[in-house]
Amino acid sequence: MGVDPAILDQALDAFAAFLRSKRLKATEQRRTLVRAALEQPGHFTAENLHRAMVREGERVSLATVYRGLSLLEEAGLLEGHDFADGLRRYERALDREHHDHMICVDCRAVVEFQNPQIERLQEAVVKEHGFALHDHSLTLFVTCPGWRERKACERRDQWTRRQRANRR
Amino acid sequence: MGVDPAILDQALDAFAAFLRSKRLKATEQRRTLVRAALEQPGHFTAENLHRAMVREGERVSLATVYRGLSLLEEAGLLEGHDFADGLRRYERALDREHHDHMICVDCRAVVEFQNPQIERLQEAVVKEHGFALHDHSLTLFVTCPGWRERKACERRDQWTRRQRANRR
DNA sequence: ATATCTGCAAATGTTTTGCACTTTT
């Protein structure tokens, strides 16, 4: 459990600079939030993060986590995604290359991929229309072989259980 | 005002067949919903549609519109999108070719585009990973020239007003 | 007759906010 200390320092510094530039305050909760967010593996929601922090004994409210996540995203430390299930998800962005996502409609596994050709074509499309590309969101909804061939996928049970407990 | 009558008939028939196949009932509200949905220009939300129907004197509840939209999507008459602003949007799908979207982050204008090369590359990526492509969502967030050059865009006022009145 | 629908109001689940109190600057 732990992030590369160099990355963490870089992140804390970058965030401190961001806060200074906006005349916002460097509070204990915000520093803690940076650390906790970087420790999250893969994609996480506000509640995931809050739970993880509470589990580790931090005293932060969910409201502060929400407010902090917006800030971390604005500062470029995190990237936010909308996977069309009603929950906003975040992932570390600082030391990671850009990528898009494939997500299995059955087991909800998320796989990252990069495709420079697609990126280039997106630029071309935008330019053709006289616009400027600001950002993009590409998600491929797929079915994984586990589910197709064996009607079984370890991840699915976990997911459907979560779905039932916490559906929208 | 008014859809091509041939398209409307085709849609009503297709929907009737869909309902029959699922042993669901062909109610007046559902038929009305098909007509109203096809009349909507571009992308619309559940509330847009409900308002339009009420304006035209129909007596439908918002709940029924929500239930109906799911059905229309399942039947393939409509396509649903998540443009990451917290509202689900729909558009006519029956007589329209597949396309993706470019949306201006300032004025919220939506422009459709098609790019067969991107589609092909998506297939390739998925195949490489041993998955099967089920569906995809590609949205390019752009800035339009109107806003960039003149800091003005007719559409923007409309949008920001809506934002304030109806924000999430 | 029976299964499904509808409208309504209430519930849901995520995210945001107002406010009184703390903490940074």
Added chain:
DNA sequence: AAAAGTGCAAAACATTTGCAGATAT
């Protein structure tokens, strides 16, 4: 001291649901 942040509980928001009466098969 002033400005901004925090936790809490309450609000906001889009969407879903339980139920009782209405409608389609």
